[in-house]
Amino acid sequence: MELSIDRVSKQYRNKIAVDRVSLRLQKGVYGLLGANGAGKTTLMRMICGILKPTGGTIAFNHMDVSTEEYRAVLGYLPQDFGYYPEFKGEDFLFYMAALKGLTKQQARQKVPELLKLVSLEDNGKRKIKTYSGGMKQRLGIAQALLNDPKLLVLDEPTAGLDPKERVRFRNLIGELGKSRIVLLSTHIVSDIEHIADTVLMMKDGQMIWQGKWEDGAEDLEDFYLRQFEEKGRGII
Amino acid sequence: MKNLKTLYQFEMKKIFGRKIVWITVVIMLLLTASTVCSQLLGTYYIDEKKIDSNYAIFQRSRTYEKTLSGRPIDQRLLEETWDAYGKIPDTSGHYAGTKEYWTYAFPYSAIFVFVTNTCDMDAAETLNWKPDETELYAGRQDMLENLWNSAYLTEGEKEYWRQQEMSMETPFMYAYKEGWWMLLDGLYTIGIMTLLTIAICLSSVFPVERARKTDQLIFCSRYGKRTLYLAKILAGISFAAGTALLYTAAAMVLALAVYGCDGFGAAFQLIYPDYSGSISVGQAVLISYGLLLAAAVLAGAFVMVLSEILRNAVGTLAVISGVIILSMFVDIPYHFRVLAQIWDYLPSMFLSLWNIFDCRLVPFAGTYLTNTQFVPVLYLGMAGVLLAGGSKLYQRHQAEIR
Structure with a gap:
């Protein structure tokens, strides 16, 4: 089970929303962190096939993002959507x-x-x-x-939930990640700290950090803030 | 296609879940009823003098027309009619206010009106006309030749209609046909109401997903592209066709209940002498309302595809309303033959007696097609092309960040 994201970009007229992001995701929970406008939602939409990348490819187990087969294994919770x-x-x-x-x-x-x-x-x-x-x-x-779904994309899944529900869903997402790829984005660093096997950080459309976050290591929030203070890119 | 039926049912639920749909349909049904029954309401005045209620006059007229039913419009009937009209004193054209008109002439007014229309005369000319069966039907031929010339028909088209004329039997047999006439008379209004209902109710089928941001969920679903497009289109087209059928059924039930079903087999020329085909009044009604159905399908397809292009329900409604209003005021003269003919094929123009049974033909494979043969194919073909183009547009839809 692998989600392959290869040099994916999305460019609007004067702005590069996502800039040549490459990732290979296997089973597990991936937490995507980034400030507003970092390109998280754009990247997630491209992974879900509802926004066409300007460049690059996205495939799940060699199934292209544009195919019905790909959509058949996908579950998506958008950040802001209607009913x-x-x-x-x-x-x-x-x-x-x-x-x-x-x-x-x-x-x-x-x-x-x-x-x-x-x-x-x-x-x-x-x-x-x-x-x-x-x-x-x-x-x-x-x-x-x-x-x-084999691939579950959750954009701010705990937004609007009360603290008790948030904890319950964190546990649920952790369970779901045992048998599928779960990619979730959130502003709440503690959500990711508790359930993400791998942390991804985005800034200005680029993936600036990715790696495992071990329990007992440095506080993720401090680390996260420090990454955004750094001027240089290409920390990966 | 898997789950098409389920998705279709949900799309119908979405359409009927909107209050505006119910409000529109109820209002249009009331307008349909008033269109059909309007001539029965109110009071009949001549020179500000009350004659009677419209309903009472209709009842008298119906009795007289039924008395005339089954009689050929021949020399004998024409003489009877002119004898009756001859009893009216000279009133310089204001004969409808005289007692003699209502006593002697009114029972024959249907024949008088038929002659007036058939020979393209005004009332004063008809009053001075000497009853002559031969002259009546020859006068009709002259009227038709003038009509064909003014419509810039080619010699081939004129010959086509002359052949049609030869297959018709004269003298025409008079028949009471008010119920069917009211349906033909109300067709234009009912057609406009159908188009407006379709525009109001279907203009949001696609844009609402974008407005509610549900497009993000739909487009990442397995059947959110091709199957859902088909389900939405089928729901929209069924709604459009259903609207046309509902208004048609309401108009027919009401018209035939109020005015009666008599006269289905009467010659169409009793109502519309400009037409040369050998069809009955009832057939003309069925053809006309069949064309309303085809126009509804085209309008449904057009509204949905336009809304997908504009991605905006209000914009779509504005465009459709604009076209309808424009078609009410713009009339392209006959001498721009092709342009005028194409303009008259607009559903908001076409759904009228004079356009459906227009004399201008469409040349096809060495012969000619009448509007009643060509337009259904044109409408359904255009709907197919629009929906195929709309499908391509829909598949390219992207959920941009907004």
């Missing part, structure tokens, strides 16, 4: 299940499981417009897991 307010929570999951290629039978089995996993089992029949921000975020996490 269909007129849908009930479970309708939304059934719709996403159909989009992800689950049969009706599979969906009927999977939807209650996931609603329970994200503690929404009592709210599945309520319209999404009545959900709180945290409930919507949990529903978003549930949809990302519908197809039991």
Whole structure:
């Protein structure tokens, strides 16, 4: 199982959002850190195939990012996304299940499981417009897991969750990382410190650091801040 | 395609989940009802003098027309009509205010109006006309030749229509046909209402995903590209066709319930003497509303593809409304033959009696196609091309950061 990102770039008119990023990710949890505008979301969108890179290639087990096969193994939780307010929570999951290629039978089995996993089992029949921000975020996490993805991309997954839920999801993500590639981005350094096997840091569209973060090593937050103070690039 | 049916059902749910859809459909249904029944409402005045309620006049008219039904419009009936009209005193054209008109002439007014339209005369000319069956049908031929010349028909087209004329039987048999006539008369309004409903309800099918930022979820899903596009298109086209069928059914049920179903087999020329084909009034109604269905499919495809190009529902609605309004005010003269003919094929122009049964033809493989033969193929073909182009555009969609 390997996600191969080879010299991927995204250039807008006057700005390079992502600059020749190359990565090879295997099973495990990868925490992506970076300031606002560092290019994290752009990179994640390109990995999810919803934004076309200006250059470079992305493939999972040799399946190109643009193929249906690639999308079949992908789960994605965007940072900021909407819902269909007129849908009930479970309708939304059934719709996403159909989009992800689950049969009706599979969906009927999977939807209650996931609603329970994200503690929404009592709210599945309520319209999404009545959900709180945290409930919507949990529903978003549930949809990302519908197809039991081999590659799970989570953009700020704990945003909007209360502290108790955040801890619960950190543990869940840790569990998920045992059998798949999980790439998550967050501003909360402690989230990454607790669950990421590998830390990735981005600045100005470039990957400025990547490596394992061992327990008991230097405080990640201090290290993270120091990387951004450094002027030079190419620390990797 | 796997899950197409499920995705289609969800897309329909999305369309019908919007309040604006229900509000629009209810308002348009009320307007359809008023279009069909408008002539029964209110009071009939002549020179500010109340004659009767419109409904009472309609009832009398229906009784008289039913009395005339089944009679050929021949010398005998023409003489009866002019005898009756001859009892009206000289009023310098204001004969409708006289007692004699309502007593003697009104029972024959349908025949009088038929002659007026058929020979392209005004009321005063018709009053002075000497009843003559031969002259009536010859006058119709003259009227048609003038019409064909003014429409800049080629000699081949004129010959085509002359052949059609030869297959028609005269004298025409009079028939009461008010229900079917009201459907043809209301077609333009019902057509505009259908197009507006489609524009209002379908202009957000694609842009709403971008506006709600759900496009990010859709486009990274296995079936979020080709299958979902097809599901959205099928839902949109079904909605468009369903709208046309709903308004058609509402208009038909109401018109035929109020005015009656009589006259389905009557000659179309009783309503529209400009046409030379041998069809009945009922057939003309079915053809016209069939064309409304084809126009709805094209409009549905156009609205959805335009909204994908503009990525904006309000912009799409503005463009469609602009085209509809423009088509109401812009009329290209007949002497710009090709341009005028193409302009009249715009669905907002075309859905009218005079355009559907227009005399201008389309040359095809050594013969000619009438509008009723050519336009359905044109509309459905254009819808197919638009949807194929829209598919390519949709597959290239990117979820830019916003």
